[in-house]
Structures are given as structure tokens and as C-alpha cells.
Amino acid sequence: MKPLLITSALPYANGHIHLGHMLEYTQTDIFARYQRMTGRRAIYICADDTHGTSIMIRARKEGRSEEAVIADMSAAHQRDFADFMIQFDHYGSTNSAATREVCHEIWASLQKNGRVAKRDVTQLFDPQAGTFLADRFVKGTCPRCGAPDQYGDNCDKCGSTYSATELVDPKSTLSGARPELKSAEHLFVSIEPDHAFLTEWTSSEGRMPKEIANYLAGHFLAEPLRDWDVSRPAPYFGFEIPDAPGHYWYVWFDAPIGYIGTTREWCDKHGERMDDWWRSDKTEIVHVIGKDIVYFHTLFWPSMLKSAGYSLPSRVQVHGFLTVNGEKMSKTKGTFVMARTYLDHLDPSYLRYYYASKLGARVEDFDLNVDEFVQKVNAELVNKIVNLASRSSRFVAKTGLSASYPDDGGLFEAAAKAGAEIGEAYAAFDFARAIRIIVGLADRANEYVDRVAPWALAKQAGKEQEVQNACTVALNLYRQIVLYLAPVLPKLAAESGVLLNCAMDRHELAQKPLVGTPVAPYQHLMKRMEVEAVQKMIEASRAGDPGDAPKAAAAPEAGAGEAAPTKWEDPGDALAKEPLAPQCSIDDFTKVDMRVARIIAAEGVPGAKKLLKLTVSLGGDTTRQVFAGIKAYYDPKDLLGRLVIVCANLAPRQMKFGMSEGMVLAAGDGENVFVLSADSGAKPGMRVH
């Protein structure tokens, strides 16, 4: 087998790792670990993608250098990956000397091959920030439907697309300045000369998922390939183009080159030759990417590699997006879970297992269903698999395994045989199939244990050997299963190796039974998953997203024109005046029992300046007396009969004028007060959830 160079897409240095990212890194890591376990030479290379306008803007806002920003983010990324047991051979950065050098080299060969051309491009320019603006840094009124506050490329109200230059009343989101049109020279790379080659290359068997090849063939390869704009004028955070001072390579130019640059760093560190990996037909390259960046990896990238005499990937594996409970990840729903938040609440092995158990080679979106997640991990991984060790190792803690492997009716041999099919599934990125087979093995192992019932034998004198034999079989079957799962669950494999005093690092170890070895005292290898922990994670992820808040506070613009009932211009001063309280948990929230109630009596309180005395009904005969500080705002007779919301389990409070047995909910900013009421149809006594 040829040595294998494996990459995942480079995470961008402008944000933290979330569970969507983890799908890709888990997928790649399982593949890489499997390859290593077969004894194949395999290195897994990745890096932070560090260049571009976003990083530059962020650095400006934070008042520090881009280098400082990306260094912090790289450290955070690597912590997250390490904690999820993603085993890179090297993790680098596109902002490295090595990547810069490879960029120069590839650029030189593109120049030499006559692939580079200059052309003027007119773009919006922010005169205040002194920078050109990508579409998403411009907002304005949609030229089609008049919806305000739309991005520069399309309108999310009417769905129309347009050029940023068409926006009515455009504003830079960086400075608020009105962008102006400005022309600048850009450098373009042509890939059309490789058209025929790419048509053949993308469609060759096993190169990439079939649907991707179809998509390319029907879309881009069906017509002449357009030139690619690879430069951005200063200011830009990136590498300056050597023969075009003041121009920088667009982030997407140097990002994939980071694969090569990072490999070079690894080579330098380990005394390897980079050409053995990137300019050799003795090695293979596999890229794992998401479906959003197919274009770059299957057209531009191979063309660039070919032009510069590098090896082309033998496979581009593409996965879909992560959804949670069937929907896009959402911050308000708490399903946009950062890797760190997950790690704060749950064992990374759970997620690795769940991802593996559902991940096939197809380009399908992956739905993380929270209930299924808990259910699958507990039922398959803990109850069936790990429990196998738990239920049988105790009996042989003193004796160890039998000296020779007992007759097990062919179970071990069948499982050994399954190793080939499991291996094929891993190698084909069909992890779900591998897991299906493995869980089947666990089912058979549990049936065996039940059949021979070592716990019953243990109670009979003279059956010691049978007990030991039964457990020798059970633990060997367990060991096979965990060996097969080792690419997915390296920690479980390592800990099981400690339990059984054996190596767990090679796929082929599952072919030969373990005999005559000691067994360590059993300690829990994995706990059942608590639903509550998942809920807490979701809660923690629901944290108010400050990034979205300012939207509401955006300056109202008297939107002229037709009546636009979908448009509200609420000022943000109330929120600003009284910022959000610290986050509370769902548990905290449920402590507060709020009920719909009807005001059945309301009167002023003699001697009190602010209070009204209200009697509210919670339905039936249950009433409460509440003193509310709303005398200045409400006339008692206007309140009579109204449905309101009361906090019904508030501790009663003795006031000067009597006992107050609850609180009527009202909103206010200190100047005015508005009693909350329920929509019609609500009945007194209904709880607010």
C-alpha cells in the first residue's frame, strides 16, 4: 500500500470550532487512524487558514496585530481538536514561511505557463476604512423590493440577487461610510487550458463522490472555465505577490497551498523529503472537505497542482453539512454548539461514536438528533459493547484468561473474518456500515454470555475452568470489537488494552485470540450518557449572541414607499438602559411558576401612594391578594376582568397594608408601566411555559 497523505479543510482563524467542524475532523481522523492501524504509512496534515479581510478587520477592532489574533485562535483550535482526540501529524498555519515559499513557487510556474493575466476590476471601496469591500461587508436597501438592511449580494426578503453596486443607499458595515466605486487591477489565473484534463480527472472512478462529479460536469465543465481572480489590492492580510507589489493573494489561493506548506514543515521536522509526498506517484493524497468548497478543490486546486508539477489528490471525499434535530444549527435554539461547550458537558467519545455510526460516503447532510444521539450511544456503545467487558471481566480478575482458546462455536473466527469487511468499510468512508457490523458482533457476544451463563457456573463447585473459558471467550470477542472500533474510539481501545494487558493498535490483532494473560480489575470504561448533560449543553449554547443584538438597535431609516407591514423599527434604548441579566438555566426558569390570572377586584389603597390592591383569580376558588405598584399608571376600574400573568409561587410578603401573595407581571422602563396580558383563549390557572 502506498503511503497516504490525508488532509481536512483548513478551519478559518476567525472563529471557534463547532460541532459542524467536528464532523469533518472526526471523519478524517477515523479514516487516518484506520489506515495507520493497518500498518499503512499515513500522515494527517491540517492548519489554520489565516488570511483575508475578516482577520484584518477583526485585528483592527481588537487593536492588535493579525498575528496575535491568529496565534490565539490557532491555540484554541488545537486545544479543541486535541480534546476530541483528533490526531494530526502536524498542525500548521497558512501564515508560515513554508506556505509562502510554496505560493511563490506555484505562482512562478503559473506565470511561466502563461496562466496569469491582469485586468481591472471595479469594486465598492470604503474610503474611511481604506479598504475594498466584499459583498458581505456592504449593506443597504434592496433595489428590487426596497427591504432595508440587506447584504450586498442578495436580499433575504425577496430573494433576488444583484450586484453590491446596485444597492440603494449602501453602507459599509466596517465604518458606516458610503462606499464608492473604485477600480483596481486584479490578477487572474486561467484554468481553461486544463479543461479537457479536468473533465477526465474529475470523472475518473473513485476520484470523488459521483454526485459531485455529475455536478461539476453539468455546471462548470459544460462551458468554458472562467478565469479566477486571485489577487486583492492592499490593504489585505496575506502574502504580497512578488511581481505585483501592493497586491496580495486572495485567501483562497494560499489556503490549499497550506496543505503543501504544512507538509513541508512536518518533513523538515522529521527528516522527510517533501517531494516524496507531493511530487511522487509512490504516495497518495486524500482531501476531506465539505460540499461548500468543492469548487476550489476539484477545479482550481488540481489545475494549480498540475501546472506546478505536483501530485494530484487521488480522492476528494466530500461530506454534507451538520443539522441538529433536522434543522440548521441555530444560536437561538441552542443547537449551534461550540466544540468547547460540548467538551464542558460531554465525553468526546460519544460524539465520535455517533458520527461514525451514521456517516456514510455519500454527500448527505448529517442530522444530529439529540434524542437519537443519547439513545444510540447508550444502547449500542455502553449497554451492548462496553457492558460486555463489565459483565465478564470480574470472573477472571484472579485467574486471567485461559491458557488455550476454548471452543466458542466459531464465534471468534466469524468475527475475525468480519475484520476484512469492516476494514473495507472504513477505507471507503462508509463508517456506518463498519459500525453496523461491529454492533452485530456485540449482539452475538452477548447471546453467548447469556447462553453459557458464567454467573451460574461460578456458583457450582468444580466448574472453575468453565467459568474461565466462558469469560475468555467473552473478553476475546470484546477485544475484537474494540479493536475494530479503535479508529473511532481510541481512548476506549487504549483503556481496554490496560484491562486486558494487550496491545490494541493494529487491526490485524483481531485475528488471533488472546490467551493466558492476566486481567486487570474492572473499572468503568464508559458511562451511560445523561440526557440532562445534553440539555445543559444546549442551554449553555443558547447564550444570548451579542453579535446579533445590535441589529435591533440599528438606526431607523424612514423607509419611504409602499406600506411595508413586515418592517418594524424598534429602538434599542430599552435594552440598552437595562441590559440582560446573567444567563439562567432551564431549572432556574422552571422554579418560577407563572400563571394566567383574572383580576376580579382592584382598588386603591388608602394611605399608599403607588399601590393598588388587586385580587386575582387563578380559576375555581383560588384567589390571591396582590399589591402592585401601578397606581400611577392604571385606573383600578380599567383593570377589572383583565387576564394578566402573575408569578404565583413567589414567597408572600408582609407589606404595610397587608399580605402580598404574588406579583403581577408588567414591563417598564422606569417611566411607564405596561401590565402583561394573555391572548384571548387563555384561562386563569394556566401555567406559562
Place this chain on the structure above:
RNA sequence: GGGCCCAUAGCUCAAUCGGUCAGAGCCCCCGGCUCAUAACCGGGCUGUUCCUGGUUCGAGUCCAGGUGGGCCUACCA
């Protein structure tokens, strides 16, 4: 508007080249066991394989059309 993918038990999914492929797990019900992390084992239940036509001795499996989902794009890549 263009394109790609998908459609199998209540749920999640299997079913090599068209030939006992109509299955598994979960859920639910009944029974057993008690070694184990209330785990495990046995049994039972549920299907017009989206619809309509076609090819074939034979079709979830191939073809055509339709319906319903998902995704990608929208003379930017």
C-alpha cells in the same frame, strides 16, 4: 429558472451483478435472567418497498413520467 441527490415498518436505516431481500436496531407488548452501567437474552407486533406505466422468466433494485423532500446554483466563483 437550471442542476444534483433522495423516497423501504411509528423512528433511524440495511438489502453485492436485477434472482428466498422484504430485513436489523430502536419504540411498544409478553416472557426469561440477575453477571453487568435498571444493563442482557428469547418471543411477538407493524410494510401497497411514494405513485403510474415500461423492460424482463423475474424489479426497492433498470428505464420513462409524475408526486413529495433535501441540497447546490442563479449569467460570482
